Amino acid sequence: MVEVIRQFASGIYNLLLGMFTSGKHLARHAITVQYPKERWEVPERSRGMVVLLTDHETGQLNCTACLLCMRGCPSGAIDIEVEKDEKGRRHLKNFTVDFHLCCFCGLCQEACNFSAIKLSRKYEFPEYDKKDLIFDIRKLQAEGMDVPYEKPVRKKVEPKPPAAPSEAAPAQPSVPETPGPEKPPSSDTPPAEADGPNPTEAG
Amino acid sequence: MAEELRTEDMTMNMGPQHPSTHGVCRLVLTLDGEVIKDCQPVIGFLHRSIEKMCENRTYAQCIPLMDRFEYCTSMSCNWAFCLAAEKLSDIKVPERGEYLRVIMGELNRIASHLIFVGVTPMDCGALTPFLYTFRERERIMDLFEMTCGQRLTYNYIRIGGVAKDIPPEFIPKCREFLDIFEEKIRDYEKLLVDNPIWIARNKGVGIITPQLVYDYCISGPSARASGVNFDIRKNDPYSIYDRFDFDIPLGTGGDCYDRFNVRVNEMRQSARIVAQALDHLPDGEIRVKVPLKFKPNPGEVYSRRENSRGEMGVYLVSDGSTKPFRIRARGGSFSHLQAVPHIVKGLKIADLVAIFASMDIIMPEIDR
Numbered sequence A: 001m002v003e004v005i006r007q008f009a010s011g012i013y014n015l016l017l018g019m020f021t022s023g024k025h026l027a028r029h030a031i032t033v034q035y036p037k038e039r040w041e042v043p044e045r046s047r048g049m050v051v052l053l054t055d056h057e058t059g060q061l062n063c064t065a066c067l068l069c070m071r072g073c074p075s076g077a078i079d080i081e082v083e084k085d086e087k088g089r090r091h092l093k094n095f096t097v098d099f100h101l102c103c104f105c106g107l108c109q110e111a112c113n114f115s116a117i118k119l120s121r122k123y124e125f126p127e128y129d130k131k132d133l134i135f136d137i138r139k140l141q142a143e144g145m146d147v148p149y150e151k152p153v154r155k156k157v158e159p160k161p162p163a164a165p166s167e168a169a170p171a172q173p174s175v176p177e178t179p180g181p182e183k184p185p186s187s188d189t190p191p192a193e194a195d196g197p198n199p200t201e202a203g
Numbered sequence B: 001m002a003e004e005l006r007t008e009d010m011t012m013n014m015g016p017q018h019p020s021t022h023g024v025c026r027l028v029l030t031l032d033g034e035v036i037k038d039c040q041p042v043i044g045f046l047h048r049s050i051e052k053m054c055e056n057r058t059y060a061q062c063i064p065l066m067d068r069f070e071y072c073t074s075m076s077c078n079w080a081f082c083l084a085a086e087k088l089s090d091i092k093v094p095e096r097g098e099y100l101r102v103i104m105g106e107l108n109r110i111a112s113h114l115i116f117v118g119v120t121p122m123d124c125g126a127l128t129p130f131l132y133t134f135r136e137r138e139r140i141m142d143l144f145e146m147t148c149g150q151r152l153t154y155n156y157i158r159i160g161g162v163a164k165d166i167p168p169e170f171i172p173k174c175r176e177f178l179d180i181f182e183e184k185i186r187d188y189e190k191l192l193v194d195n196p197i198w199i200a201r202n203k204g205v206g207i208i209t210p211q212l213v214y215d216y217c218i219s220g221p222s223a224r225a226s227g228v229n230f231d232i233r234k235n236d237p238y239s240i241y242d243r244f245d246f247d248i249p250l251g252t253g254g255d256c257y258d259r260f261n262v263r264v265n266e267m268r269q270s271a272r273i274v275a276q277a278l279d280h281l282p283d284g285e286i287r288v289k290v291p292l293k294f295k296p297n298p299g300e301v302y303s304r305r306e307n308s309r310g311e312m313g314v315y316l317v318s319d320g321s322t323k324p325f326r327i328r329a330r331g332g333s334f335s336h337l338q339a340v341p342h343i344v345k346g347l348k349i350a351d352l353v354a355i356f357a358s359m360d361i362i363m364p365e366i367d368r
Helices: A002-027 A068-072 A107-111 A137-143 B050-054 B059-067 B071-089 B095-123 B128-148 B170-192 B196-202 B210-216 B256-279 B333-344 B349-358 B363-367
Strands: A050-052 A078-084 A090-098 A117-119 B010-014 B026-032 B035-042 B299-307 B310-318 B326-330
Touching: A002 B170, A002 B196, A050 A137, A068 A078, A068 A107, A090 A137, A107 A117, A107 B059, B026 B349, B035 B333, B035 B349, B050 B059, B050 B326, B059 B071, B071 B095, B071 B299, B071 B310, B071 B326, B095 B128, B095 B170, B095 B256, B095 B349, B128 B170, B170 B256, B196 B256, B196 B349, B210 B333, B256 B349, B310 B333, B333 B349, B333 B363
Parallel strands: none
Antiparallel strands: A050 A117, A078 A090, B010 B026, B026 B035, B299 B310, B310 B326
16 A cells, blocks of 8 residues: 555656656747748858859859769769860860759769869759759859859879979969860869879769 | 357558658558557568669769668768778778767767657657757757758768868867756656656566577667667777777666667767767878779678667678679668567557657668
8 A cells, every 4th residue: 555655656756747847948938940030050061052163253164074073973963064175175065963863962062173063051942843953054153153162272283204294283273275155264184084183082 | 049259350550651650661460459469560661772772883972872771870871881891991090080980970879869769759649758859959960060061861971081070169069969968868867767657658568588689680779678788889899989988778677668768878878978089089180082983802891880770780792893792781670670570469559659669660771
């Protein structure tokens, strides 16, 4: 009989303890945010919409059409059209990101040596029509216009043994000789193929 | 003469769209009244063929896929895959990289256990802890987001290290979280541990004996709740876990109540590990350079690590090319689900819900 009473008292005490624990929250302010009206500031590294970055001095895209981001993409969301001029230089013709396929993993940003592609902090871009989610080069450039970024720190390219030392410094952004509409600032850099001279961090 | 009264068993489907099946799992129950006579889990509703998809991708591209392997502990899945690839090609991760991995892995374990501590009472009818645990989980998600940019699919741990160094505001925010966290755990315990309703629902329900643990390969906190002292962090140390001072919480009864308490105590130990790792965080490189076309040595390897649900192992076969020849990932939940029919025979449906929740089964890990 004593045991029953003890259990009963203990049960009542612990129920009241639980009620007190949750009752403490009556006296504090809400920690939730009323989403459409109030918004969080997402962190600097937040991975949102993929954008193409523009060199604000020349007004041209940083992209050199090296295709590393396209190869690095695990879901095949990036599609790049490249055309070659008569001198054999590569020009970016079109750059498409299909946001149905994109998984926002950030591997394209990591593969890029030229700060040409970045995952911006913009996280809400729903559309009513599916085909509006396929972004072409103009849309991607327009979205990336006001995205801040650091200028690429060009890594020192190790000269190949037979190469002359003058060729070993393509790191300075040289002025393009032939002005093209989408001419990247350093298009005379050899396109960074997989065995190219640009060591990348995309492991 | 009236026909003789007779009863017959009823077959009932629990799921696939049942809120307490944690994913999409169908349990075909044979019932005698309310008593379960047989339980047959049907799996495969969440199959995404992650292992097969990995065969068509390079090693770096597999890591975002491993995020989706089990989305409550993405960091751990990244880590398990990278451990296997590093073991295959003898890559030594720098000190700071290892410490960052431990910090992220343990924070992710806390986040996963917070889901458990919130969702299990909700399955048993107590809604309040869910709101509290998700409030704390948000803080961990914030820490992850400021480090790697995402809240759920991190893609942070890479072969040879981690992707990015932590931002300067990470350490003060993480310490702030660890300071308040102990008090919050006490709050969860006040709500549940001595609560008579919670005890009536869970104590003595769904007992897993140590023999059953060995029979069904149950691992992780569910095994430790039965008194089986097996933790890969202690028994087969990987990374730098041998440097930290932490305990392995053990249960005695092996019932739902113990499985809950073991996980609550494990969160405390994980917080201890994170605090120690923050104290001793060295400077230096976070990652060794691996070539763009990463080619591990040919061969096969099995590496395992302690996930929040049990042993998470990756079996990796490489033929020396840039793509893995075969990947087989093992999660703890599959073995746990196997054991459920054995445990629930003779119990009631309400007990099945409590048992299913207390095993911390998550379906994407089973179906992959």
